[in-house]
Amino acid sequence: MSNEEIRNGADAAAEEETRESRNFIEQEIDKDLAEGVYTTVHTRFPPEPNGYLHIGHAKSILLNYGLAQEYGGKFNLRYDDTNPTKEDTEFVESIREDVTWLGADYEDRIFFASDYFQEMYEVAVKLIKKGKAYVSELTAEQMREYRGTLTEPGRNDPNRDRPVEENLDLFERMKNGEFADGERTLRARIDMSSGNINMRDPIIYRVAHMTHHNTGDKWCIYPMYDFAHPIEDAIEGITHSICTLEFEDHRPLYDWVVREAEYPHPPRQIEFAKMFLTNVVTGKRYIKKLVLDGIVDGWDDPRLVSISGLRRRGFTPESIRKFVDLCGVSKSNSSVDYAMLEYCIRDDLKIGCKRMLAVLDPIKLIIDNYPEDQVEYLDADNNLENPELGKRKIPFGRELWIERNDFMEVPPRKYYRLFPGNEVRLMYGYFVRCTGFDKDEDGNITAVHATYDPETKSGSGFTGRKVKGTIHWVYAGQAVPVEARLYENIIDEEKGVYNADGSLNLNPHSLTVCRAWAEPALQDVKPFERFQFVRNGYFCVDYKDSREGAPVFNRIVGLKSSFKLPKK
Template sequence: MHIKRNFITRIVKKSISKQPKKKIRTRFPPEPNGYLHLGHAKSIYLNFNIAKKYNGVCTLRFDDTNPKKENIKYIDAIKKDIQWLGLNLYKEPKYTSQYFYKLYKYAIQLIRNNLAYVEELNKKEIKKYRGSLKTPGKNSPFRNRTIEENLLLFKKMKSGIIPEGSMCLRAKINMKSPCMVLRDPVLYRIIFTKHHQTNHEWCIYPMYDFAHCIADALEGITHSLCTLEFQDNRQLYDWILKKLNLNQKPPKQYEFAKLNLEYAVLSKRKLQELIDKKIVQGWEDPRLHTLSGLRNKGYTSNSIKMFCEKIGITKQQNIIELSLLESCIRKDLNMTSPRRMAVINPIKIVIENIPKNHIEYFSAPNHPQIKEMGTRTIMFSQKIYIEKEDFRSTDQSNYKGLILGKKVRLKYACLIKAKKILKNQNNEIAYIVCKYYPEKTKKNKNQKKKYNIIHWISQKSAIPADFQLFDTLFTTKTPEKEKKIIPFYNPQSLIKKKGYIESIIETEIVKHAYQFERIGYFLKKNTHKKHKKYIFNRIVSLKNKYRNFID
């Protein structure tokens, strides 16, 4: 991936010019409390590629400081996503839990320096004492405990004899600071939950803001890159490193704008809500913009790289149009996806001037621009399927399909004209009787008349298939801004169709996806075990939907 020049590359370049021998070290520190999403991909590519560009090192470090929300399955999923993105780790992943003993010792150091104290106010009381942006906070009644008392209580917290939620350790900074983050933030809390790495060794766990900067310093991180939501936290980041005097040249934090995407939520909390309420089928649901969801839908890692490169790195918060992401996958699939025909909402056509057992064959290119991909043979018979939306009994303005009394071209084949409609007992169309014109199967160069084109499949070679068509999960462009997202759920975000595919698909092995002509790009999933029917996920529709093609 090519990294566009941005304010962070300029910062890194400047630091190298001042210290040519300095080894650039970045890190990607996900919390293992959910799956990675598209916003993480932006951060991953930035951190890994900055290191690669300047011959440095990027570390994957799991910020595993809250065992209540973490799970080993999330760690495995994150590793899988990073591998899928094609990024090689310098070493085995690191864990903040590796530093728990050192973090505990640093907390003791702050207490000894009268820079931390044991708090007994509960969460609601702490919030009340902290004040607001308009009103200063006030000191806790436990703030002036002696150093000896704080040391004793903190050790009791560690020993497991203090009930969960009854005490925590807070930094002693300034309750009247205009920066809310500096109003005596919590550094440690009690959690009696088994940790996926350390089991029951610990019952006190550091907060992210305390552990993160220390882990950066211990690993020699030079550029701690994070999103703008952590901008205020930088003051605490610097305060902790300064007070602990960890490094003569401590790491520096730099912030960039996080990814905001139309019609999508990337907040783990909101994603978890969708999962808990059964709105989606887990983190890998193709309607989600998790990396697993996008991969399951049919997105490629290369398309994600393209997308991250296009949006770039800035400090300006903006909302990225969904069409940009879709254009990246279209571009990536266009030159590699073989063309096939599929009918996802079929209606039957019976050709009246063809004998029942008559069969013809036509040649069709596997790709219109790449001759090397060759051609295939498609069968034509008395009975075929076309799309329901490609037929109207009466003419309509700008309609480009089959109309009673008018001719239309079957793609790669011949002209047909609709003669009459036959309906069933429910007054529904059973099939359409058409006439075909064999003399028109080949285009006449002198022919001035142009006909609309529709796709089709012969009934004799049609293979049953299910199609999953995905739309946006929300009806509003900015669901992230809404406090409640469920009211904006789009019930049409998943539509299932039953139709047919070309028989050649049964026997061929395709690298990734198909382009079903005039419909979109599709990923072949597993077949139904009982019915042996194929399932296809639509990755993305065609840009113009190809509904207005003429010959």
């Protein structure tokens, strides 16, 4: 074999490896560009403004934006607001905020499908004139009867062969408000015997006398999604309409609309699998019920996987982008463990967060041999893994707060924290030995007593003896009261998401509120600041309920996890 043949073989192998490393959407786009079908890439994220976005939407946002970035193209944000019954300006604003927060830059390209109502109407008139659409008088129930089944063809609508001029007149009268809701519809004239039920003369316009959030009362007829969506894409010059798998059976109708509307550069629809998380609630109607029933305190409750809920809890855009990247792009539906999302936020925060002292379930520790009026300031590393974050001074004195579970009167085996006679290290401080404890009249432990060894101060180089346990603490004399909220899954994971009647299996312990004590530096903090509370997890300052000098901290995630990245 010649050197040239060897080189050609190596180049071919490298090209094949590169091709296989690209997801199937990238491969399709590469093919379209190579064959001259398109000369650029233009994508969009088209949410309906009828609720808050959730983690599944993040995949679509970042996928569409990422493709535009990869190919040097453009990315649009478009509100698919063709259904006035469910839409609200509150959702319009929340969606804009979520997309921006995730880092998907649509520049000045923010659009509303309702801005295209006139052109959609004109396309419908064009279809009527071509004999491709007709006005139907069938009720919804009759239409279901005529539609057929998966194994039986449908029957023609009695109005299917209505003359063009009559259809034009009726459609004009629909627009002018002469018919009640549901009294007339406009149907595409395609094929009632098609094996794809979506192609059996689908409704493309219906009468709905409702005020629209954007167009007011200008229209009383509204286009159906399957008709409107391809037109919106074509108007905006979208090249690749990336959507989820449930629209795969709708693709023939998408192609039919742009073809019959005679757009010169029709967009192409490509479907990918949704991202499902195990044991979480993403359905808008379920979340809406949780909000209305007062079980959560809004669409941004930190127990929800809405994007605003994740942001409020303390997740970062970087962690969500990493999560979406790890999930990948596929044509097969699968579920992802929520623990992988937690892994991503831990990985993002572990280097950049200061590690602070806060006691969530406090009990008093009294060091009886420490001078009563003395306060000293100890050196503490802000993050041992990131020296650039520097050090700080923390106060230390005779009375401290420690975690209640860091003391046991009668400990089990291999318990290395405080118990009578045992010695532990106070983080950044001294060795202390437990000498006793106080109880109230009900037998509850109210305080723990200890003595300290001045020679064992952290950083002094003391090597005389070792201890197995280290606990954290806060000096009671300067501790600040804070509220810490600990979250669990709002779903009872052992029972699954849904009850037999379709209601949610709610976890009664999804929120625990702690009246905690924290070191003084945690009093003056800003909303969305994130910290590691040593031994307790990562926390974020709640933007909604915190007040000046009285912060509320949401636990983002605990410190430990059994989750491991799957091997490649």
